[in-house]
Amino acid sequence: MSVPEGWRENDGALERELTFESFREAVAFVDRLAELAESANHHPDISLSYKRVIVRWTSHSDGGITDRDSELAARTDDLV
Template sequence: MTKLNESEILEQLEDIKGWEYNEGALETTFEFKNFKETFAIMTRIAFECEAQNHHPEWSNVYKTLTIRLNTHDAGGVTIKDFKLAKTIEEIIESD
């Protein structure tokens, strides 16, 4: 898996609104209704991460969820990160 360069990353980012390239990772923050809803979404995302064998750096404070995606094995952002970011968007939009 080869890491993408910055212009490739910025080009791919045009397809997923709300995400940005920050300090070597794709990053976004979501705000939900309350903690229960946030944690339920995190659980659904976690199953999909397992299925893709690709895992986020994330943090949750009450109803705020921050997600950072990069590919440790490649030392940067790869197409796997974009695939997972799009999946996360689908999960949240289907809610």
């Protein structure tokens, strides 16, 4: 499992904090991320606070980070 650039391992998850120009842009990103998660049937933990979004990919059923989480983290970067 590789950690995509810009991501870090934190407490058994791949985590990245993103900052957007506005609240509306942050929400639009979360909407795109929700579409990705639904299509992959794998869902991250998402925290939204004004212009800041924290995304955490982990496989709870596998007890931590898997290759799938790494792949979806990289795909998340494509949505920014």
